[in-house]
Amino acid sequence: MEKKLLEVENLQKIFNTPRGNLHAVDNINFFVREGETLGLVGESGCGKTTTGRMIVRLTQPTSGRILFQGQDIHTLNKKQLKETRRNIQMVFQDPFSSLNPRMSVSDLIKESFDIHKVYKKEKERDERVLEIMEVVGLSPRLVNSYPHELDGGRRQRVGIARAIALNPKCIVLDEPVSALDVSVQAQILNLLDRLQDEFKLTYLFIAHDLSVVKHVSDRIAVMYVGKMVELTDYKTIFKEPLHPYSRALISAIPTPNLKKKEERIILEGDVPSPINPGPGCRFYPRCRDRIDPVCKETEPEMREVKPGHFVACHRE
Amino acid sequence: MGNKILEIKGLKVHYITDDGTVPAVDGIDMEIEEGETLGLVGETGAGKTTTALGIMNLVPDPPGKIVDGEIIFNGENLRAKSREAYRQIRGNKISMIFQDPMTSLNPVYTVFDQLTEVIKLHQNVNSGEALERAKEMLAKVGIPQERGEEYPHQFSGGMKQRVLIAIALACNPALLIADEPTTALDVTIQAQVLEVMKDLKKQFNMAMILITHDLGVVSEICEKVAIMYAGKIVEFADLESLFTNPSHPYTVGLFNSIPDPEEDVTKLTPIKGLIPEPTELPPGCVFNPRCPDVMDICKGEFPETVELSPTHRVACYKYHQGIGGENK
Secondary structure (H helix, E strand, C coil): CCCEEEEEEEEEEEEEECCEEEEEEEEEEEEEECCCEEEEECCCCCCHHHHHHHHCCCCCCCEEEEEECCEECCCCCHHHHHHHHHHEEEECCCCCCCCCCCCCHHHHHHHHHHHCCCCCCHHHHHHHHHHHHHHCCCCHHHCCCCHHHCCHHHHHHHHHHHHHCCCCCEEEEECCCCCCCHHHHHHHHHHHHHHHHHHCCEEEEEECCHHHHHHHCCEEEEEECCEEEEEEEHHHHHHCCCCHHHHHHHHCCCCCCCCCCCCCCCCCCCCCCCECCCCCCCCHHHCCCCCCCHHHHCCCCCEEEECCEEECCCCC | CCCEEEEEEEEEEEEEECCEEEEEEEEEEEEEECCCEEEEECCCCCCHHHHHHHHHCCCCCCCEEEEEEEEEECCEEHHHCCHHHHHHHECCCEEEECCCCCCCCCCCCCHHHHHHHHHHHHCCCCHHHHHHHHHHHHHHCCCCHHHHHCCHHHCCHHHHHHHHHHHHHCCCCCEEEEECCCCCCCHHHHHHHHHHHHHHHHHHCCEEEEEECCHHHHHHHCCEEEEEECCEEEEEEEHHHHHHCCCCHHHHHHHHHCCCCCCCCCCCCCCCCCCCCCCCCCCCCCCHHHCCCCCHHHHCCCCCCEEEECCEEECCHHHCCCCHHHHC
16 A cells, blocks of 8 residues: 555634635545545535645645645744645646746746755756756747747646646646646646656646546545545446435536436535535535435534445435 | 528638638538527637627627628528617527626626516517516526526526526527536536526427537537537537547547546547647648648648538548548
């Protein structure tokens, strides 16, 4: 068994809003093994991005711990933090707004070298910039281009180049392909796959598109309104999803083939508000299999029902 | 065989800009029968939305212009219509749902206001009758009547899209153009909205053009599919033949780019290269720089459309007699 690179324990983030406490992420637990890809899926507002941001320490958790190689990243001092930051990088969702429009491609890539004072000689550094551009498939003629001159796929390649520049161990990918067209999306997915092999990277892949997540992940965690409801390997989640929400989510994917479609589970209603949630299961109001009164009154815990298969549901 | 409700012949819409003329839609032909759903599929910049705007005569002018072609709706050429006559059709006989439900509704009017507006405009009814009709429409799309008094910001994305569907269908149109109606929605909400659309299409027996980039959505709801690339329709077929026998190299590339959740593929085979700049389209077949099966002839002229079967046509030299044969 590979060792755990990243562990998340009882992680919670509550935002104070004028209308009450918004439980963005509510006591979630998981770990990511070295070299694996964990997919984090869920719909808008389920807390996947907040989770990712806490792992790279862009958002301060309300409570809970995030361990990277056994060390809690929120207790590190300045120097240790800088060192850890080299090892955990992030690729953001929108390649149109995540790159500084006033920096050229080479400025964008070398920024991290300068911050971490990696190269003493400028020449060495600039050579390395070109090397990285080649690795992510950017032609050297783009070195002095600005983001507005690049299309979405190339911009996302710049985002990826920035993330891998310092040879990190772990990359949090927050919806890296959802803003891209399908043909470009496939190119970027293949690139990420190749980089993972080449540099032994560990990915936390956040996305709402289950077919994409399945394609890249070793294990998949499903989130719903701040809670993790199911976690298992990528095949099982499609073959035997246990949580009623995972089942509905999987059945809702439109599949590009003509096979006879199984009866689709259409969920009633909308995703509930994460502000001041009730005591019971978050999925209770939309669940077809709810048991009264237990589901309404007590929150189900995540339990391991089969080896490696965790689910939070009173039915299981 | 039903009646052709809409027939487009050689439609060209160009945008005339300082950087040159952009042939956003460059001579497309298609037809839709009564009650049929056509999926118009392509990537960003393929010309899908411009085609829709062309049919609705809403192409922003300047810089856009319909430069050529015929749009025949119910036997009448819409291009010969006056502005006034077009207004009678738009929202009444042909309706459109736009991509982004967040910005398509007016934030300062209630849902009832916006629903009754279109009903009063096109039907000879008084306010009370219009309100009755509005309530009926809300019920059809699954929104409780009392919510009609609310403003758009009080609705979620999926609910807003339902309101837009209700507005579009309020006058019982013969043709609905839906431009990426579910792209901005979460997958479980998308499933709900698609279900509503499928239902209503049957109830109203209307034809629909569904613009999308998602072949999964197409397989759910469409009977015919047109694949667009850089202003051209490269393949046009019924759903079954397109999915079992995709013929244009671009269509094949599209299928290979999507991860199928029911299959276990380790590597995707994407189309190489990028969508060309609209002002710098390559000569000949627009797809030739990215095409795995490119031949010399592809760099000359855009290929004529070839019929593979009565319901399947493709614009590719591979299928031209005497050309493709030698190359296989």
